[in-house]
Amino acid sequence: MAVPASSQWHAVQESSNRSGVLSSPFWGSIRTYLQLPRTCQVHSSSRICGNLSHVSIYPIVAAVSTKTPPSTASIHSPTEVHALPTILVAEKLGEGGLELLRKVANVDCSYNLTPEDLCSKVSLCDALIVRSGTKVTREVFEASKGRLKVVGRAGVGIDNVDLHAATEFGCLVVNAPTANTIAAAEHGIALLAAMARNVSQANAALKDGKWLRNKYTGVSLTGKTLGIMGFGKVGSEVARRAKGLGMTVIAHDPYASVDRAHAIGVELVPFDEALARSDFLSLHMPLTPSTNKMFNAQTFAKCKKGVRIINVARGGVIDEGDLVLALDSGIVAQAALDVFTEEPPKPDNNLVSHEKVIVTPHLGASTVEAQEGVAIEIAEAVVGALQGELAATAVNAPMVPQEVLNELTPYVVLAEKLGRLAIQLVAGSGVKNVKVSYTSARADDDLDTRLLRAMITKGLIEPISSAYINLVNADFIAKQRGMKITEERQLLDGSPEVPLETIEVSIAHVESKFATALSDSGEITLEGKVKDGVPHLSKVGSFDVDISLEGNVVLCRQVDQPGMIGSVGNILGEENINISFMSVGRIAPRRKAVMAIGVDDEPTETALKRIASIPAVEEMVYLKL
Ligand SMILES: NC(=O)c1ccc[n+]([C@@H]2O[C@H](COP(=O)([O-])OP(=O)(O)OC[C@H]3O[C@@H](n4cnc5c(N)ncnc54)[C@H](O)[C@@H]3O)[C@@H](O)[C@H]2O)c1
Numbered sequence: 001m002a003v004p005a006s007s008q009w010h011a012v013q014e015s016s017n018r019s020g021v022l023s024s025p026f027w028g029s030i031r032t033y034l035q036l037p038r039t040c041q042v043h044s045s046s047r048i049c050g051n052l053s054h055v056s057i058y059p060i061v062a063a064v065s066t067k068t069p070p071s072t073a074s075i076h077s078p079t080e081v082h083a084l085p086t087i088l089v090a091e092k093l094g095e096g097g098l099e100l101l102r103k104v105a106n107v108d109c110s111y112n113l114t115p116e117d118l119c120s121k122v123s124l125c126d127a128l129i130v131r132s133g134t135k136v137t138r139e140v141f142e143a144s145k146g147r148l149k150v151v152g153r154a155g156v157g158i159d160n161v162d163l164h165a166a167t168e169f170g171c172l173v174v175n176a177p178t179a180n181t182i183a184a185a186e187h188g189i190a191l192l193a194a195m196a197r198n199v200s201q202a203n204a205a206l207k208d209g210k211w212l213r214n215k216y217t218g219v220s221l222t223g224k225t226l227g228i229m230g231f232g233k234v235g236s237e238v239a240r241r242a243k244g245l246g247m248t249v250i251a252h253d254p255y256a257s258v259d260r261a262h263a264i265g266v267e268l269v270p271f272d273e274a275l276a277r278s279d280f281l282s283l284h285m286p287l288t289p290s291t292n293k294m295f296n297a298q299t300f301a302k303c304k305k306g307v308r309i310i311n312v313a314r315g316g317v318i319d320e321g322d323l324v325l326a327l328d329s330g331i332v333a334q335a336a337l338d339v340f341t342e343e344p345p346k347p348d349n350n351l352v353s354h355e356k357v358i359v360t361p362h363l364g365a366s367t368v369e370a371q372e373g374v375a376i377e378i379a380e381a382v383v384g385a386l387q388g389e390l391a392a393t394a395v396n397a398p399m400v401p402q403e404v405l406n407e408l409t410p411y412v413v414l415a416e417k418l419g420r421l422a423i424q425l426v427a428g429s430g431v432k433n434v435k436v437s438y439t440s441a442r443a444d445d446d447l448d449t450r451l452l453r454a455m456i457t458k459g460l461i462e463p464i465s466s467a468y469i470n471l472v473n474a475d476f477i478a479k480q481r482g483m484k485i486t487e488e489r490q491l492l493d494g495s496p497e498v499p500l501e502t503i504e505v506s507i508a509h510v511e512s513k514f515a516t517a518l519s520d521s522g523e524i525t526l527e528g529k530v531k532d533g534v535p536h537l538s539k540v541g542s543f544d545v546d547i548s549l550e551g552n553v554v555l556c557r558q559v560d561q562p563g564m565i566g567s568v569g570n571i572l573g574e575e576n577i578n579i580s581f582m583s584v585g586r587i588a589p590r591r592k593a594v595m596a597i598g599v600d601d602e603p604t605e606t607a608l609k610r611i612a613s614i615p616a617v618e619e620m621v622y623l624k625l
Pocket residue numbers: 156157158177180181184229230231232233234235252253254255256284285286287290291312313314338339362363364365366
């Protein structure tokens with residue numbers, strides 16, 4: 001059959017199964033975000049997305065994928081097909097949060113686990129919820145063997161979670177950043193006032209029968225300068241309250257907005273100036289490698305003599321040994337500490353027992369109200385993540401709003417398929433340079449491609465490794481394998497109604513099993529687009545084609561002559577292989593052409609050999625999706 005020069009010949013048969021599990025954005029997004037292994041089906045006995053009690057995530061017994069996190073395969077047996085996910089709650093969580101979790105999961109509340117117990121339990125869990133008392137170490141992720149998909153930190157600080165390991169293992173970490181802000185700020189103010197008036201010491205003395213009115217004369221707050229170190233959520237709430245107490249409030253925070261500070265009457269100042277001017281310093285930065293022990297002998301030396309320090313942030317931001325010396329020498333007059341480098345501190349900790357120090361056992365977030373709020377905030381985040389939503393409080397993954405995700409879903413599928421096809425065209429190994437080009441009528445800031453890049457990476461790497469890749473770890477794994485993935489965009493004229501026109505994946509400096517896939521510049525190049533919500537392959541090398549990316553793909557380069565489609569079609573028909581789509585792209589009539597054939601079934605070796613031996617077929621490759 002001759003093919004019209006300007007068009008492709010479409011179509012033998014369209015797949016009728018487009019409305020299955022994956023086509024719904026909701027169910028699709030479950031897979032997309034957590035990238036549940038393809039051996040896992042997401043089923044619902046109800047189509048009401050809000051009612052998760054009907055959702056189950058389980059492995060298909062007859063696996064179609066070679067990639068399954070090992071524990072998933074070993075834990076679920078066919079008899080557990082409708083099992084709910086399991087969430088381990090390793091520290092006390094408010095009842096409201098537990099109720100939410102119990103609606104969608106088996107909830108195992110096991111507190112005070114040893115590190116060994118945590119490691120052994122975690123291999124049976126899909127999510128883990130902790131507060132600051134549980135160290136979620138690399139060993140925990142290793143022990144989970146890929147089953148753990150989400151760690152929920154019921155609070156703000158995530159310094160007890162090994163984020164690098166979480167990312168490497170593709171485990172999402174979410175926190176509950178807002179619900180305990182006020183509680184922490186109120187505790188900061190409580191410590192400020194208690195320290196200034198020696199409340200703790202006087203209380204202890206009086207209970208010990210000592211009426212020491214002179215000894216416990218305090219200092220006033222009004223008119224004094226409070227330096228807020230870390231002007232984030234807690235810091236700014238402390239600032240508001242301190243202003244109400246008549247204090248002058250200054251703050252140091254390299255990342256805070258001057259306008260936000262001015263709006264509540266706070267002057268942002270450099271670090272050394274904050275130290276030099278403050279009568280009281282209240283610490284509110286996170287513990288990171290750069291804030292670790294940032295309050296040490298050198299910094300105390302820059303402080304106003306007799307400064308008083310409150311710490312409701314993290315013990316590790318202070319060098320505790322240096323603080324003891326500064327208290328002994330009078331550089332620091334008093335300290336009020338809620339947090340410690342080691343929690344609980346050792347009984348002989350001489351900072352805790354110091355007479356100029358008052359302490360509380362990490363109580364900043366411990367109000368009834370805050371704990372209920374945190375529990376609900378983290379339960380919603382964990383449930384959302386298990387549903388595949390891109391959590392607004394994700395700590396180690398890009399946050400993509402649900403609307404954006406819904407819109408991008410078919411492009412996400414396309415991206416993974418293009419990566420998967422492109423890597424199969426490489427002869428040998430050593431893919432180092434991959435370029436992804438997007439054409440779109442949307443401005444750069446209106447098109448979030450992180451998810452697409454992650455899925456292309458997944459498609460490129462999974463077929464050639466044992467790595468298990470999702471949005472969380474895609475960049476990490478690509479980097480680890482020395483694969484550089486660059487992106488470029490071409491802005492098109494026209495309506496920005498659809499997010500993307502085309503996605504092109506090209507792999508440079510490699511040989512191809514199918515030379516026709518090499519572009520004029522010698523790179524393996526595939527282009528795809530989304531048509532009616534379905535991903536299509538639209539270009540192979542320099543040849544335009546058009547097949548829907550469902551099933552698997554046979555690519556042939558042949559001499560463009562009558563009867564080619566019939567010959568290939570006949571062979572596949574005789575071998576009982578269903579063709580879903582067929583398209584021929586060519587440069588000019590009777591010259592070279594590329595035939596792309598979508599097949600529902602896997603062709604036998606014999607069928608492929610028969611196609612390859614058609615005299616006009618010059619090269620052929622079979623690609624699995
Ligand atoms: N004691 C408790 O129970 C309790 C309760 C809640 C929060 N916290 C801790 O309080 C701290 C603040 O929490 P948040 O919710 O306000 O966090 P946040 O992220 O809203 O604020 C932290 C601020 O610190 C700033 N910062 C970072 N590095 C800094 C540096 N080197 N110098 C100065 N500022 C720096 C950031 O820019 C940010 O504005 C965290 O350490 C958190 O873990 C403790």
